[in-house]
Amino acid sequence: MVVLPLSGVVIVALVIPLLLGTVTVVIVMLPLLGIVTVVMVVLPLSGVVTVVIVILPVRSGVRNPSCLLLPPCGKMRRELLSLPLPLPPPPHFPFLPPSLPLPPLPIPPSSPPPSPSPLPPPSPSPSPLPPPSPSLSLPPPRLFTAGFPVRGGCGPRPGARLDFWLSEPSTSVGEHPLIVRVCVCACACEEQMAYCQHIGVEFMFINDLEQCQWIRRKFETPGVMQFTSEEKRTLLARLVRSTRFEEFLQRKWSSEKRFGLEGCEVLIPALKTIIDKSSENGVDYVIMGMPHRGRLNVLANVIRKELEQIFCQFDSKLEAADEGSGDVKYHLGMYHRRINRVTDRNITLSLVANPSHLEAADPVVMGKTKAEQFYCGDTEGKKVMSILLHGDAAFAGQGIVYETFHLSDLPSYTTHGTVHVVVNNQIGFTTDPRMARSSPYPTDVARVVNAPIFHVNSDDPEAVMYVCKVAAEWRSTFHKDVVVDLVCYRRNGHNEMDEPMFTQPLMYKQIRKQKPVLQKYAELLVSQGVVNQPEYEEEISKYDKICEEAFARSKDEKILHIKHWLDSPWPGFFTLDGQPRSMSCPSTGLTEDVLTHIGNVASSVPVENFTIHGGLSRILKTRGELVKNRTVDWALAEYMAFGSLLKEGIHIRLSGQDVERGTFSHRHHVLHDQNVDKRTCIPMNHLWPNQAPYTVCNSSLSEYGVLGFELGFAMASPNALVLWEAQFGDFHNTAQCIIDQFICPGQAKWVRQNGIVLLLPHGMEGMGPEHSSARPERFLQMCNDDPDVLPDLKEANFDINQLYDCNWVVVNCSTPGNFFHVLRRQILLPFRKPLIIFTPKSLLRHPEARTSFDEMLPGTHFQRVIPEDGPAAQNPENVKRLLFCTGKVYYDLTRERKARGMAEQVAITRLEQLSPFPFDLLLQEVQKYPNAELAWCQEEHKNQGYYDYVKPRLRTTISRAKPVWYAGRDPAAAPATGNKKTHLTELQRLLDTAFDLDAFKNFS
Template sequence: MYHERINRATNRNITLSLVANPSHLEAVNPVVQGKTKAEQFYRGDSEGKKIMSILVHGDAAFAGQGVVYETFHLSDLPSYTTNGTVHIVVNNQIGFTTDPRMARSSPYPTDVARVVNAPIFHVNSDDPEAVIYVCSVAAEWRNTFNKDVVVDLVCYRRRGHNEMDEPMFTQPLMYKQIHRQVPVLKKYADKLIAQGIVTLQEFEEEIAKYDRICEEAYGRSKDKKILDIKHWLDSPWPGFFNMDGEPKSMTCPATGIPEDMLTHIGTVASSVPLEGFRIHPGLSRILRGRADMTKKQMVDWALAEYMAFGSLLKEGIHVRLSGQDVERGTFSHRHHVLHDQDVDRRTCVPMNHLWPDQAPYTVCNSSLSEYGVLGFELGYAMASPNALVLWEAQFGDFHNTAQCIIDQFISTGQAKWVRHNGIVLLLPHGMEGMGPEHSSARPERFLQMSNDDSDAYPAFTEDFEVSQLYDCNWIVVNCSTPASYFHVLRRQILLPFRKPLIIFTPKSLLRHPDAKSSFDQMVSGTSFQRVIPEDGPAVRAPEQVRRLIFCTGKVYYDLVKERSSQGLEGQVAITRLEQISPFPFDLIKQEAEKYQGAELVWCQEEHKNMGYYDYISPRFMTILSRARPIWYVGRDPAAAPATGNRNTHLVSLKKFLDTAFNLQAFEGQTF
């Protein structure tokens, strides 16, 4: 929620914003920091004098949860600093039922803050004046030095973990002491009365006054007939939704852009805007390659991304790309930051030289953290709907150490907190003969958490495509062409609402000679294709097609190559799903009906218990009314995504490609 109130010291309004906090301790820390950074960015507050963050922690969680350390390590990085955070640790000296002796190896729960040399104030919480004094010093420290500061409130829980808990089970001696302890309110009141500062009557009147405020507010809450969603958001996004919190329309405009804009962006992407700036000779070759593609009106993956970002910047959309090594790109394909070979720390970002009045582009290498950095970017995306915020994993499966952010905020954020968020996850994925740790972005996990119903036959209304997107909890795509990638990035902003977008990005396709798109697929009037149908000889004589193969992503190119080598272009059609979830029921139905006599096959390079098959299979059954089976072709079930053995990889690839084009493979098998 957010709330405006008067700051009595300055007599000016101050906005207090409270970020939704799941019951996963400390997970909210980087989210708060990212949101703070975004608010500072949009208000031009580079020194943190207008906006600051306060984080409230528990002692056991502060010591035990690794995301605390990850968040501290962002505190002084140029693209992540919020110019100092005040950390308040409510130190109950116990973690639920666990003694500090079993909960940490350091003397104090706050010792983790020493890693950034933050000052740590330990204060007796039975002394309210000491607490106020220490908090004032902490605030002054933060405002003077723009660094993190920690206040350790040494206190206790009178009734254990909650009102119904029995702490005597596990800490009998401690709770005998606590039961003898005079409550802090009575202790402070007795002190003030003894000193003659207040009378007993004044104290009792103050207590009664506060009780009355609470009772009256509780009474008013029962009369409230209308729940305003905007009151339950930490950033209300004024003007983006209707008054009732719904989108202003349920349409999405075409995502293509004019040809001259594509040419202009391509020209800048292949140049060095600064005079006397010497780049690496290898990079010169890459820029010449971009210039050559622009002349031929073709784009590869990196150039398509450049054009999507650049066009949004012209439209006033701030773009922020963050993650490990994203400035150059893990696979040395992006090169959005150029480095002078003769002058240390002299860099150039051509993307910020596209247009005279463009929105700013931020591309920043992150610390070697997934949990902390993804949480940060999620928080950044909360602040405004008019920004494209992307986090890229070094390899797709590295998101597994950020799974808490994905589960607690990204997948469920709207369902739990009515909170739209347009964060984009770029997850490099594909079986390339590499090891288990660098192959799969685990698409099955994202698809398992998608909320569309596999058994519900949809009603194909006029706005079906956009309505599907509005009803889903997130969008999962695996683009097979640069044009698809370009369009889906632009669609993310042009939609009248915001949803998280999960993109399984390529590795080998970044430089695959066939994985290129023409300007014709990206110009004004064109849009993202959820399904790319067969466009070869098979579509011209669909009655002769014996097999229709559905697939997604990189395996398409393996299938096309194998089909050509066997001369089966007229007998086998191949259809690509670019958007996997929400499932394109309408377009899949059209494709299946186009090839009435064809056998239906789902082909994937992932193992059978991974990838997409378990998600797509029941949805095919629903849309086909179980009249035709969808056969599986791919690798057998396995425990690991890949072997890491090149020869084994090629053998299994050949095996499933042979099956895909063996037109007798499923004869006699029952469905």
């Protein structure tokens, strides 16, 4: 080998003796942007080319090929590593120890050329490419040699090789195809130390050269991973707390499930390191989300929850004092403000409560983080950040992880970088990684957003701490997501009562032999003289004493308080004991001046030289005419509700697919200049001089992730109206997990109120089974009121008390005015409840779906029930049938009643609020028509819609004195027919039943 440095150019000439002769390979290395460029000149002999690439460090050096992941971008790949041959890199190269010689490889057979050629045919070979030489003793293929404790590796599939054949001819000289053999050798010891020890780095797929170089400097700079004696002692103390906490719980409650952290005790110092470094960089609020594994340890040693409160949760004799069901101890959240001892700065930590549905809390944490950034004016994410913890199996298996990652850089959803920490214990309950994912690593999903991935052996605490520091610095520098993969193990089964030897016997035999990380690190520091054995034992004794004292105090507790575990407090909104400051709601009406002003802005363009679409001009003109006539349609009613709340300082955020324009082209809250690309205007933000901001944002095509995000946003403050609108109500079931696990039972489980609003377009319009039903029966089934118990109707503020006691409010408005009132009531109530609104489609432009200003003036309010106000109400004794209905079908019924001339015989009462059920008002309606039979009419099928919810409650209201008949579609499996004619036939049949006074005579 001859090395000739020429003006910054390194020329390496290699003379390699081969089986068939001598080939001279000249490799020229040019430092390009700090990265080696390789140019090869090959002299072929005998039709076979053997190319040996020797990568040497030039100035700053290069990555070891064992960790070199070439970017998918062709341009970027050529810029970073210019190769004259088409070299398709395998997913990962296993590490080849440089001390071992590269064995000669036999030349594979090659088919003779199809025609005569001056080039001689290749020499025959007795056998194809054999497996790697045994002399290599290659370790199991993986990204780095010492990165995986216990298992042999969780990276590429077995059989990956450093040397490989391009088995199909891909190069030719003249007419002769050549088979090219490529071998890659690592000759840089610095890169081996940087990438082939206990840390592996994936970053070469990032399409930003500055970011790649930043990471290289963090890992390739000699001596960069150095810790002072004080830092090592702090790390040891944190490991002591993490390990001894789990051991204390095991001693006291050996038969209790706690989902301990044994095998990854380093997680606690890892999180504290991320928080310390982030605090140093200016962060003062960290919002965290995590699954059950290690949650109690995080609460105790990171969030700093009082230990006695944790220990109380193990006492099965204590009863909960708070209303609701509560939740298991490893689901609870927490909020705590304290001084960071390392930086001596205030830090607020919030751990969001979560269900057992893995990764479901990810978008909730992101939404809460976004809200906190919004309210404190942190537009770059320098003060508020999020940390998400994951399990390896869930991170790879749950689709919500992908949805959440894709929110990370969207303008209205970005939190400016999240630190993801994967507790990779190399097993999912009982499932091996090979059966749990198709990708080499559980973290591969993060590559879609160019997030660097740091794999680290959790049995090397110092390597873990360094990686966590780099992750925190990355987030504060580039405000992008980053992933730390803590490759660890699980010392026990899935829980403490589970036997893992049934399914992973060899793995757990090895785990039984594995020294705990605390013992390993303590022995290392003692050998280094950083601490001595008595100091180490004293640290253990000190923490054990803290736990014992807390355990003794926990025995004095007489009752459990779930409110002590609140993850999102609202200071000043409730009284000190968490109660509403009043139990009344003011009028939701507005003065006519305010209504007119908002209507005028809604029907105009508030900026100059802004050209809107001609069709939109006609829409705005129609709005203006409505305002002049003192009436509103659905879009204008929504506009007035939003605009009035903005005037009162209430932030409004409307999110969902296509919400800026509206799925049905009715809203148009964002105007687009027809002559200037990307120039937009939001008139709602031009209403008042000192108004609150209005945020309206089209979301990604995601329901699960976006609804979770908006739920988290609504958690941050009660003084905001946060709405999520489904494109069609039918699609909300993609987000069913958020609805079932967070929105419906959230207050009962975690004593956490939330005022999120769901707008679900609903109505049988003949559009088929996927665009007709928001599945109201499902929401009503989950309401917590008792259908068989009539409440005390004489109670003061009965309607407000009902709202306070319910788990959510379900409404189906039939007028724009009532829609206006219910939106304003959502904020004016002295507490917060989720609000489910089934919004119309055809009613958006229905000429009869209009509301006069008179029904929106001061003194007016939301009508839970709209009674009959026609001729039937004037002579109630003559009414033969009282129809109850809700929503759009009312207009079908009134049209049919008018056509049949039955206005005096049939009364129609509308239920606008379905839950809480308006027992008091319906009782008044029934008593008003003593001779009328009762029927419920709906356009949905009998086994869907509202009937099964309304019937038992209505019978309870009237003490079961009369039957409640049904007029509607027959039971069906699908929500609606896809045939227009069938749809109309079904509609006419239900109308015939509703107005046939003899329809129920043959029924007992």
